[in-house]
Amino acid sequence: QVRLVESGGGLVQAGGSLRLSCTASGLTFNDYAMAWFRQPPGKEREAVAVISKAGFSTHYADSVKGRFTISRDNAKNTVDLQMDSLKPEDTADYYCAAREIYTNSNSPKGYNYWGQGTSVTVSS
Numbered sequence: 001q002v003r004l005v006e007s008g009g010g011l012v013q014a015g016g017s018l019r020l021s022c023t024a025s026g027l028t029f030n031d032y033a034m035a036w037f038r039q040p041p042g043k044e045r046e047a048v049a050v051i052s053k054a055g056f057s058t059h060y061a062d063s064v065k066g067r068f069t070i071s072r073d074n075a076k077n078t079v080d081l082q083m084d085s086l087k088p089e090d091t092a093d094y095y096c097a098a099r100e101i102y103t104n105s106n107s108p109k110g111y112n113y114w115g116q117g118t119s120v121t122v123s124s
Helices: none
Strands: 005-006 010-013 018-025 032-037 046-051 058-060 069-072 078-083 092-099 118-123
Touching: 018 032, 018 092, 018 118, 032 069, 032 078, 046 069, 046 078, 058 069, 058 078
Parallel strands: 010 118
Antiparallel strands: 005 018, 018 078, 032 046, 032 092, 046 058, 069 078, 092 118
């Protein structure tokens, strides 16, 4: 079956960096656009970044532009999220997701597969 497994979350001070990684199995990885979402405590899930199947196109939420970078390695079936200049408002559970068609929409609708999430806490 398809599995998306996130790793790399943790506790970091404001201004610091974290790198999240998602490893996919059970699917043809380069047939899927990949995305990172996050869900802050008590809030709805929101898109953070999306990357196209070959990695040539990316889209970021306004709140993370210039601070976060999404990348993928189709040979390793991984998609990463480099998070720099972290802020307390970046605190959330972060999820990896896969969908068949690339989109720059922020909606979580249309994603075929989701990981279990990894927690990021940014202290002030």
